Amino acid sequence: MTKKFTDGYLNQLIVLASVLVSSLADYAIDDVLCPSMRRGLVPLPPGPEVHLSDNVAYIIDGNTSVTSITITNGASLTVLDDHRRPIFLSLRYLLVGENGTLQIGSESCPHRAYLDIELRGRADEPVDHPGFGHKFIGADSGGSIEIHGPWKLAWTYLSTTIKPTDSAYVIVTLKDSHRGTWRAGDRIVVASSDYDMEHAEEFDLMPCHECCDDQIKIRGPARFTHLAVTVTGGVRLAAEVGILTRNIKIHGRMETKCYEPNKCRFFDYDTFGGHIMAAHEIRVARFEGFELYDMGQQLRIARYPMHYHMTDDGGYGNYARQLSIHHCFSRCVTVHSTNGVLVEDVVGYDTLGHCFFLEDGNERDNRLNHNLGLVTRPGTLLPSDRDERMCLNLTAAINGYVPDADEECKSISTFWIPHPANYLTNNSAAGSLGYGFFFLFHRVPTGPSAGSLPPFHSERSPLGSFVGNLAHTNLLFGFFIDRGVKVDPPSAEDPRDFLALIDLERYQPHVDRNLSLPRVPAIILDFTGYTNYVGVFVRGGDVWIHNAMLSDNDVAVQMSSAPSLPYDQGSHQEVKNSVIVGRSSAIEGWSERDVPNVGVEIRDGPVVIDSNQFYNFPDDSQRRSYAIGFYPQNSGQNSPANAVKFNEYFDVDKILFFGEIGGRSGSYFGSYDLDGDLTQIVKLVELTGGRHGIWQRHAVRLDYPLISNDVSCVAHDTYKLCQGKCFGQLYVNVTSRDVKMAIEDVTSRSEQLILEGVDRNDKQHPTTLQFQPVLTANHKYRISWLCGAAPGSVNFSLHNFAIDSFVQLEIRYPPRTALVNAELYLLDQISGTVTHLHSLPMSPSPFAFRRSWREAQYFWDEASCLLYLWLQTTWMPDGYNYCAKDGCLFVNVVLDVTY
Numbered sequence: 001m002t003k004k005f006t007d008g009y010l011n012q013l014i015v016l017a018s019v020l021v022s023s024l025a026d027y028a029i030d031d032v033l034c035p036s037m038r039r040g041l042v043p044l045p046p047g048p049e050v051h052l053s054d055n056v057a058y059i060i061d062g063n064t065s066v067t068s069i070t071i072t073n074g075a076s077l078t079v080l081d082d083h084r085r086p087i088f089l090s091l092r093y094l095l096v097g098e099n100g101t102l103q104i105g106s107e108s109c110p111h112r113a114y115l116d117i118e119l120r121g122r123a124d125e126p127v128d129h130p131g132f133g134h135k136f137i138g139a140d141s142g143g144s145i146e147i148h149g150p151w152k153l154a155w156t157y158l159s160t161t162i163k164p165t166d167s168a169y170v171i172v173t174l175k176d177s178h179r180g181t182w183r184a185g186d187r188i189v190v191a192s193s194d195y196d197m198e199h200a201e202e203f204d205l206m207p208c209h210e211c212c213d214d215q216i217k218i219r220g221p222a223r224f225t226h227l228a229v230t231v232t233g234g235v236r237l238a239a240e241v242g243i244l245t246r247n248i249k250i251h252g253r254m255e256t257k258c259y260e261p262n263k264c265r266f267f268d269y270d271t272f273g274g275h276i277m278a279a280h281e282i283r284v285a286r287f288e289g290f291e292l293y294d295m296g297q298q299l300r301i302a303r304y305p306m307h308y309h310m311t312d313d314g315g316y317g318n319y320a321r322q323l324s325i326h327h328c329f330s331r332c333v334t335v336h337s338t339n340g341v342l343v344e345d346v347v348g349y350d351t352l353g354h355c356f357f358l359e360d361g362n363e364r365d366n367r368l369n370h371n372l373g374l375v376t377r378p379g380t381l382l383p384s385d386r387d388e389r390m391c392l393n394l395t396a397a398i399n400g401y402v403p404d405a406d407e408e409c410k411s412i413s414t415f416w417i418p419h420p421a422n423y424l425t426n427n428s429a430a431g432s433l434g435y436g437f438f439f440l441f442h443r444v445p446t447g448p449s450a451g452s453l454p455p456f457h458s459e460r461s462p463l464g465s466f467v468g469n470l471a472h473t474n475l476l477f478g479f480f481i482d483r484g485v486k487v488d489p490p491s492a493e494d495p496r497d498f499l500a501l502i503d504l505e506r507y508q509p510h511v512d513r514n515l516s517l518p519r520v521p522a523i524i525l526d527f528t529g530y531t532n533y534v535g536v537f538v539r540g541g542d543v544w545i546h547n548a549m550l551s552d553n554d555v556a557v558q559m560s561s562a563p564s565l566p567y568d569q570g571s572h573q574e575v576k577n578s579v580i581v582g583r584s585s586a587i588e589g590w591s592e593r594d595v596p597n598v599g600v601e602i603r604d605g606p607v608v609i610d611s612n613q614f615y616n617f618p619d620d621s622q623r624r625s626y627a628i629g630f631y632p633q634n635s636g637q638n639s640p641a642n643a644v645k646f647n648e649y650f651d652v653d654k655i656l657f658f659g660e661i662g663g664r665s666g667s668y669f670g671s672y673d674l675d676g677d678l679t680q681i682v683k684l685v686e687l688t689g690g691r692h693g694i695w696q697r698h699a700v701r702l703d704y705p706l707i708s709n710d711v712s713c714v715a716h717d718t719y720k721l722c723q724g725k726c727f728g729q730l731y732v733n734v735t736s737r738d739v740k741m742a743i744e745d746v747t748s749r750s751e752q753l754i755l756e757g758v759d760r761n762d763k764q765h766p767t768t769l770q771f772q773p774v775l776t777a778n779h780k781y782r783i784s785w786l787c788g789a790a791p792g793s794v795n796f797s798l799h800n801f802a803i804d805s806f807v808q809l810e811i812r813y814p815p816r817t818a819l820v821n822a823e824l825y826l827l828d829q830i831s832g833t834v835t836h837l838h839s840l841p842m843s844p845s846p847f848a849f850r851r852s853w854r855e856a857q858y859f860w861d862e863a864s865c866l867l868y869l870w871l872q873t874t875w876m877p878d879g880y881n882y883c884a885k886d887g888c889l890f891v892n893v894v895l896d897v898t899y
Contacts, residue, residue, distance in 0.1 A: 034109035035078035044069075044077070052077060052100070065090040068128065071100035071143070079104050079115055086114035090253075092121050092135065093128050098142035104248070105148035110289055112150050117250045119274030123262050123299050133303055135252050135274040141281040147248065149289025152181040154322055154345035155242035155372040155428075158228035159214070162190065162239075167220045169206055174241060177213040184208070186245040188218070189326070189349050191374045192473045193227040193239040195531045195591045197431030200349075200375050201226070202244070231584035232615045232650075235551040237472075237530055240430050242347035242372050244324050248290035250274065262299055263380055266390060271298040271329040271352065278318070279309040288322040296330030298352060301381055304331045305351075308338040310448060315341030315366060326350055330379060331357045335366050337449045344369045353379030354416035354438075356427075360449035361418040361442025361458050361485075369425045373414035374473075376432035383500040384411040384485070387433070398495035408500035413438035414474075418485070419457075420509065420522065423464040429471040429478070436471030436532065439481040441505040446487050446498075459484070459505050459540075460513035463522035470528040471535070478529035478553070481507055481522070482539040482560075507540030508568035515830045519571055524548070531587060533595075534558050536575075539603075541568030544576065551581035554595050560603035563636030563676075563759035564770050565731075569829040570881035572641070574608035575600055582617035582625055582652075595668045596624035596657075602682065603631035605639035606880045611646045619653035624668075626657035632669040634676025635759050637772040640698070640727040640800045641880055645685030656682070658701045658718040675755050678704065679774045680719075681727060698722045705751035706743070706775065726777035728801030729882070730809075730871075731890070733770050738788035741771045746810070747779040754786065777805035784812045792897045797827075797890035798871050799882035806872040808849065813865040813895060820894040822858045827888045829881075840891060843870070856891045867893065 041059040044050060048067040052058050055074035062080075068091055071077050079087060096102045105111030121134040132138040139145040156176040182188070184207040192199035201223060208217035226239035252274035258264035262271050273295040278285030287306065295305035302309060305328045306320050315335070319342035325332045332348030335341055336359040343366065348355040355373040358366065378387040380394055383403070391409035392402065403409065412434035415427065420439060429436030441459035445452045471478030484505030489498045496502070511517040521542035528549045529535035535553035536545055539560040550556040557580070559573040566572075580599045583590075590597075599614050600607075614627040628644055649655055658680050659669045669677075680701045687695075699719045700707055707713050713722040732741065737760075744752045757769040775781060785791065790813050798807060822840040827833075843849050843859045846868040850857070859868040869891065875884030882888075 033106045034081065035103045035106060036081040041078070060087060060089060063088045067092050069094045070097065071095070071102060072097040074099050076101035076103060079111065081105065081111045081113045083113045086116070088116045088118070090118040090120060092119070093132065094137045095129065095132065096139040096143035096145050098140075100142075101144040102139070103144075103146045106146065107148055110148040110150040111248060113247065115248045118253050119251070120253045122255070122259075123272040123297070124259065131279070132277060133300065135272070137250065137274075137276045139278045139282050139285055141279070143282055144284040145278060145282070146284060146286045147288070147290055148286070149246055149248040149322070150181075151289060151322060152243055152246070153178040154324075154370070155240055155347050157238040157240055158190070158226060159238070161228045162222050162226040164224060165220055165222050169217050169220055170222060171208065171211060171215055171217050174214045174216065175238065178216070179213055182216055182243060186243060188216070189242050189244055189347075189374070190226045191240040191430040192224065193237055193531070194225070194587060195473060197375050197433070197473045197475075199224040200431060227586055229586045231551055231581060231586050233549070233551070233579035233581050233613055235530065235549040235579055235581055235584070236528070237551065237584070237586055240372050240374065240428055242324070242349060242374075244291065244326050244347070244349065246289060246291035246324050250276070250290060250292050250295070252294040254294050265393070266380060267298065273297060273329045275303040275305060275307065277302070277304075277307040277309050278311065280311060282311055282314050285311075285314070285318045287320045291324040293325075293327045294329075295325070296328045296352070298329050298380055302336075304334040304357075306332070307334045307336065308341050309336050311338045313339050315339050318342070319344065321345050323347070328352070330381065331355060332373060333357070334359060335363050336360060337362055337452070339363060339365045342367045342369070343371060346371045348373040348414070350375040350377070352377050353381055353385045354412065355414045357416045358418055358422065360445045360447050362445035362449045362452045363419055364421040365423075365464070367423045368415070368427055369423075371427045372430060373428070374430040376412055376414045376434070378412045378433060383409045383497050384416075386410070387412070395497045395500070398490045399492060401495035403497065403500065407503075408496055411435060411438060411501055418442050419461065420463045420507070421461045424466050424469055426468045428469070429474065431473040433475045435476055435480050436474045436478045436529075437469065437480065438477075439507075441484045441507060442487060443484055443505055444487055446485070457513060459507055460510055460515070462509040462511070462520040466522075466527070467525045471532060472530045474532045476533050477537050478532035478535045479524065479527060480537045481543055482537065506562060506567040507543065508571065509541060519568065529553060529556075531591070533591065533593060538573050541571035542573070544574045545578060546576050548575065548578035550578065551584050552587045554591055554593055555598045555601055556580045557600040558603060558631060559600065559607040560631070561605055561639075563604060564772070566604075566606065566639070566882065569883075570879050572606040572608055572880040574610060575612060576608070576610040578612045579615070580612055580627070581615045582627075584616065590623060596626065596629070598629050599627040601629055601631045602638075602642055603634060604636045604676065606641035606643070608642075609644045609647060613648045613650070614652050615650045617652045617654065624657070626654035627652045628655060629657045630659060630677075630680045632659055632672060632677065633674060635674045635756075635761070636676045637729065637758050638676055638679045638681050638774065639882070640681050640683070640729060640774055641882070642682040643685060644682055646687060654717065656699055656717070656719055660718065675758055675772070678753065678755070679772070681774050684721075698725060698727055700774070704774075705753040706745045706773065707748070708751045710748045710750070710776070726802050726805055727774055728777060728805060729772045729799040730775050730781075730807060731770065731772055731795075731797040731799050733768055733795040734791035735768055735793045736788060736791040737766065737769050739769070739791055740786040740788070742784045742786050743773055744782050745776065745779055746782050748776070772799075775807055777801055777807070780808040780810065782810045782812070790814055790817070790897050792895050794893050795890045796869060796871060796893070797883075797888050798873050799888070800877060801873045803873055803876040806870060809869040809871070810846070811867040811869065813867065813897060815865055816898050817865045818896040819860040819867065820896055822891060822893045824856055825890055825892060826886070827890060829883065829887060843868070855889060858891075858893070
């Protein structure tokens with residue numbers, strides 16, 4: 001009994017002692033982690049220019065106005081955290097240098113009292129610091145800067161729709177609980193959920209004792225509808241709600257109107273705000289839980305609300321999170337030549353220039369998670385930031401060059417990502433005057449990062465990840481992956497501005513960025529897009545859209561490879577297991593564009609549209625509407641490997657539409673007679689209940705001349721369905737830019753097809769031209785040259801044909817033409833190496849071609865100047881490759897053409 005009592009008493013003493021030790025430990029930890037509670041803190045010394053050094057820890061414990069504060073040599077500075085004493089700090093700049101520390105709050109003990117930091121200065125005043133400029137908080141090499149405010153729900157989605165009302169207040173339910181962190185007096189922004197980003201609205205929060213933690217009471221009136229609905233197919237349309245108010249505020253002091261040199265011809269308000277920059281070999285740069293407004297400067301680059309600058313791998317372990325950035329003048333968060341930084345739970349609202357901005361094309365392994373950007377407006381700094389007026393007035397002029405604003409500028413984006421090896425998850429691009437997410441490629445890193453990576457590093461690197469992101473209410477594209485920037489200054493040879501958008505780069509992700517190693521598909525996973533002009537645009541190599549939810553876009557998906565040959569051999573684009581809604585009942589009216597409503601638009605290819613669900617494409621008197629079609633006014637090729645398979649259609653009037661001349665969408669289709677318009681083709685694969693299980697057919701344009709008399713092809717609306725046919729492409733390359741090619745099917749006695757040449761305006765290949773008609777295997781064709789001298793050197797190759805398919809050609813030349821030679825070559829598609837195999841065997845007559853000879857044969861009829869060619873595929877095409885794995889066989893014919 002006594003022993004039992006003793007054991008119990010001892011156990012209680014042990015528990016009590018452990019609690020006491022734990023409490024003491026907590027106190028000690030708090031004493032360390034709460035910067036303003038540390039012992040021995042010294043008040044900030046007086047004076048306009050304050051220099052802190054010599055291992056002394058300082059504190060700002062009251063309202064302070066100075067010119068500047070510099071922290072170096074072991075000194076540290078913090079700010080008193082006492083809710084009874086709000087603090088106002090006004091200064092021109094604060095710089096943390098070698099072995100200096102600015103720490104306001106900490107991760108475990110965030111600064112909870114009110115703190116207002118005002119940055120002073122004008123653009124027409126002398127520069128305060130050669131590297132950091134005016135109006136800044138900065139950390140340079142060896143410096144450490146941490147600002148930690150308390151956690152708030154950064155942003156979420158509406159759970160109930162807000163409708164226009166004159167009521168004094170509205171109670172709104174949110175998708176997530178704000179856990180009491182959104183309070184009366186706070187200000188929020190609610191995104192637009194229609195086609196106009198200007199329908200975003202700000203509201204003040206009112207006291208609401210009857211509200212749950214997932215509800216708020218907003219002060220009315222509400223002018224626009226902000227949706228929270230699930231439409232047909234399960235697509236969720238819900239406006240985002242972001243918090244703007246934080247207890248720590250950092251902002252610039254602004255003038256009441258614009259003044260020079262602040263580019264007042266473009267802005268009628270002051271755009272010279274403050275900025276925060278962590279630069280070079282920083283020790284720590286961690287930012288969270290505060291509000292930034294009136295920040296950024298349109299006058300100069302490198303002056304952004306939040307900026308990691310040239311830190312190389314200094315981003316690892318550092319972050320910018322839980323920030324409310326609004327009404328700013330140059331971007332939101334910039335990551336410049338920095339790897340490994342975390343940008344999370346940031347709201348970027350009503351800003352100029354690309355919002356979440358990776359700069360030089362060498363930024364990798366950065367993580368952008370659950371950020372919200374909305375109301376992204378054009379700026380002046382880069383050609384891609386600019387609208388048309390800015391582009392025409394600011395772009396460097398060489399020899400009177402006038403830039404093409406549509407091609408070189410007008411690409412303002414909420415997320416600007418110039419290297420794919422980054423990780424974007426659960427972000428929302430909720431309204432811009434351009435793009436939501438823009439992935440582009442620098443052939444080499446630019447600016448001060450030049451030389452940091454080898455050429456092609458960006459465009460051949462695998463994608464980090466792109467999962468669960470959303471884009472809506474973007475004037476142009478929700479998600480876009482393509483294009484590059486000009487990496488050299490303007491010159492007489494190429495007067496386009498430095499960093500102007502160009503069409504040189506295409507994405508081709510491979511293991512170790514080596515084209516000889518396997519391709520690595522870039523999978524755009526679980527993306528949602530609505531009320532954009534185009535929901536998703538992809539071009540290049542393997543870019544696959546999986547599990548997307550798309551609704552109420554003018555065009556949901558546009559997919560493309562390259563105008564002539566697929567850019568990354570064997571690759572394809574695909575959209576799979578996705579829901580695509582043409583028009584939901586939730587969105588009132590259409591966008592104002594004179595374009596059809598399209599689910600997926602094919603451009604060249606190969607493109608695969610697999611196992612998707614299409615809903616609500618009503619082809620009515622107001623607007624042309626269809627599930628699948630072709631990009632119009634297309635001067636490129638069309639791959640017979642394009643495939644539509646195993647999709648489902650609900651309330652779709654037109655599943656396939658091959659365009660029209662005139663009619664409701666005549667302006668969109670134009671003349672509808674370019675090579676890519678004429679050669680439209682797609683393979684249809686459907687499940688059947690029959691013995692074979694799968695039914696395959698090809699759909700080609702209704703008036704495609706080469707099948708005009710083919711009785712096995714049946715007309716259906718704007719196309720013909722051809723069953724039991726094998727189609728491929730004849731690739732013809734000529735050393736001329738002035739000629740056209742006419743071709744007719746002799747076997748089926750077709751009409752003549754006249755081709756102008758693929759991508760005829762291609763300036764990168766000024767001496768050659770390609771023709772790529774779609775042909776039926778095992779048929780004979782007649783070719784003649786029009787509108788110019790017959791080409792003296794011609795290459796012929798069969799693409800996308802099944803093994804043992806052949807095509808026989810009869811090619812007419814002018815009198816007195818002499819055949820010089822006919823040779824067979826093998827082209828390695830990756831290296832571009834051409835290997836001569838042998839001279840072509842000559843047949844004794846045009847009627848004596850023998851299939852047993854395989855590959856190719858020819859006969860030259862000297863009297864009539866007719867060249868007869870027999871082309872045959874001897875290797876099976878490799879997957880989606882247009883040729884075999886070992887390369888493309890082609891015949892080169894050289895003739896002496898005289899007139």
